[in-house]
Amino acid sequence: MARIPVEDELAIRELYARYCWALDTGDTDGYCDLFTDDAEATEETSSGGLEIRKGRDEIRKLVLKFHDRPDFPGHQHQMDQFTFEPDPLGRPDCWVVRTYAWATINRPPEHPILHWCGHVRDEVVKVDGDWKIAAKDIMGWGGKVLERFGPRN
Numbered sequence: 001m002a003r004i005p006v007e008d009e010l011a012i013r014e015l016y017a018r019y020c021w022a023l024d025t026g027d028t029d030g031y032c033d034l035f036t037d038d039a040e041a042t043e044e045t046s047s048g049g050l051e052i053r054k055g056r057d058e059i060r061k062l063v064l065k066f067h068d069r070p071d072f073p074g075h076q077h078q079m080d081q082f083t084f085e086p087d088p089l090g091r092p093d094c095w096v097v098r099t100y101a102w103a104t105i106n107r108p109p110e111h112p113i114l115h116w117c118g119h120v121r122d123e124v125v126k127v128d129g130d131w132k133i134a135a136k137d138i139m140g141w142g143g144k145v146l147e148r149f150g151p152r153n
Contacts (some may be wrong), residue, residue: 003083003097008131012124014098015131019078023063028132031063032056034133036125041136044118046141053075079120093126094134101138117141 004012015034016084022031035041041053041062053062066072079099087094101120106112141146 002086005085008095008126009082009084011027012084012095012131015124015133016079016082016097016099018026019133020062020079023066024076026067026073028060028063028067032060035059035103035136036127036132036134039132039134039136041133043138074105075103075115076106077101077103091125095124097122097124119145 019031019034021027022034035056037056038054039056039059041059042068043051043053043062045051051062053059067076079101081100083098085096085098087096097120099122101118102114103116104112105115118138118140120139121137122133124131124133126132
């Protein structure tokens with residue numbers, strides 16, 4: 001299996017750190033700049049449906065759904081357990097990145113609470129020397145990712 005060069009892995013990990021920081025600090029422009037112009041983001045809704053956003057203007061609407069909420073400040077998003085897979089289409093400077101993801105709500109002096117857990121599958125590409133998100137799937141921890149276990153009673 002192809003291994004991602006260490007320099008690229010470190011740059012992609014920084015991309016994710018910037019992603020969480022921009023999301024959680026209300027930096028809408030900084031968040032949008034992390035995506036390619038034609039990026040696509042799919043988010044699983046609380047009802048189990050899928051919300052698909054295409055293009056940077058739609059990505060802006062996605063993040064504003066959070067940044068415009070008065071109860072959003074205090075959320076902290078985390079990502080870890082990164083895996084890097086070569087692009088299935090064989091494109092150069094493109095990797096599929098999978099991570100566990102979770103969000104807490106932190107409003108001191110209250111104790112932080114776990115708000116959401118799931119996983120993310122992204123396609124990241126190098127554009128003019130910088131890594132960007134070209135496709136993002138944000139999913140809860142259920143459904144297809146657990147299908148190998150078979151039906152549960």
